[in-house]
Amino acid sequence: MFVGRESELIKLEKMYSTNEFQFAVIYGRRRVGKTTLIREFLKNKESLLYVSLEGTQKENLIGLSRVVSKNDSIVYDSFESYLMRLIKC
Secondary structure (H helix, E strand, C coil), rough: CCCCCCHHHHHHHHHHHHCEEEECCCCCCCCHHHHHHHHHHHHHCCCCCCCCCCCHHHHHHHHHHHHHCCCCCCCCCCHHHHHHHHHHH
């Protein structure tokens, strides 16, 4: 059940509907629903979501690579190489 975050969803939808680059920072105390808010916003939208781990940079890069490539075959060697791949798309 998702309740009480309508104003945040409206703001995100407004940002999403523009044809301009938008960047949203979502922060707050632990366990207040930040990830749930993002998942609710992304429903029915073509998207990728990766929630980082409290692990090493390498572990997070492997996890991000798996989400982006949708399998285990592509592992980026750095965040820079991943971002360069995004720029080329």
